[in-house]
Amino acid sequence: STQNTETYEENAVFLSGNGPLVIVLQEALARDDVFSSLEQGNKIRKTEALNKSKAFIQNIHHFRDEYLRDENAPIERVVIFDEAQRAWTKEQTASFMKQRKGIDNFNMSEPEFLIGVMDRHDDWAVIICLIGGGQEINKGEAGLPEWFTALKENYQNWKIWVSAELNDFEYNMGEDLYADLNHGVLEEKEKLHLSVSVRSFRSEKVSEFVKTLLDCDANASSLIDQLNGKYPIAITRSFDLAKSWLREKSRGTERIGILASSGGVRLKPHGINAKNDIDPRHWFLNGKDDVRSSFYLEDV
Known part of the structure; x- marks a missing residue:
């Protein structure tokens, strides 16, 4: 969603590596926008509605490519990362960058790069990671440990809120996710766990x-x-x-x-x-x- 005020604009973007999901969400929101506009007596072209939905529903790879080219802070203040446990490892990301983008010596995992992009903001930014438990991690996918590794090694100034469920094996894969984090940066919130599937x-x-x-x-x-x-x-x-x-x-x-x-x-x-x-x-x-x-x- 987008919130406007008289003096500034705060943007949020939903990111997913699931291509079909991104396409369906963009199309569904565009169709709804066209239909709602007609009901209100207005008319909006489908292409215009689709451009609006594409602004805040994006493929993670497109977002990454954009901020590889642009070293400024993104216009988005809030990033929602779907299926965060499927973000790529450093090796997988480096291999992709070399083979598909012609970029040698890329040395960041997908979580590290994403956090780094949002860390470009001088004041504040929020990353919301949606996590599915009990799922098989495929080749090249980092799982949750990579997010905490990036935070521990490079971004210890970030505040972290997590669900207590991350202590279960199906989420942490037997690793101590919180080891070596600075004292006081992490807080558990029971309400962050969606216990019943919507x-x-x-x-x-x-x-x-x-x-x-x-x-x-x-x-x-x-x-x-x-x-x-x-x-x-x-x-x-x-x-x-x-x-x-x-x-x-x-x-x-x-x-x-x-x-x-x-x-x-x-x-x-x-x-x-x-x-x-x-x-x-x-x-x-x-x-x-x-x-x-x-x-x-x-x-x-």
Whole structure:
């Protein structure tokens, strides 16, 4: 969001390395802007609305490239970093810079560079890291330790607020994240932890069920009983039956669609092409009358 006053402007930007997510959010906000303007008797072009949404929903790589060229402080005072645990290590970032950008001897991790960009402000800046726990860290991804390493080694003057949940192994990967930080710079805040997934607002047990299932915990079976009647879960080997079930269960503005593993190449005999290149804007946002939308249960 952007807040204006008579004397200055404070900007916030949402950054993500998830390309499809960025595209969908930019498009959704632009469409909403056009629709809202028409309702108010105004008219705004789609391209103008899209330029506005692109200003505060950005791909992290585009943001990084911009402030590699520009050594001034960014216009943004607040940066929200989605999936912060997936930021790149120093080695991954250096490799990318050398191969894709022709920059040799780049010696900063993605967290270190981002903090450095925001540290260019003389007075204040805020970095909000959104963190997903219990997720596999892929090759080249730094995890949370890299953020604290950057703070300990180069930016000890920053104040840090964290959730107490960061003490769990699924977040700290067994490392003492706070070792060697200056005394008094870190404070734990219970309210910083989102204990219930906003994606599963109908049942507080859904997130717990998913976690126990992925952990191969036998308690997952007992949680199914608690979800019964609150959150629909079904298992079938029939693709046609699965599609029929989805259409029957869908109510009102609820959206339905098919997800498949990108490695599921043997799904082709069932008419599911997991390697198909789709436009996420159409799949996630278009209506039931568009064959490219998730509602048609054709593209995955």
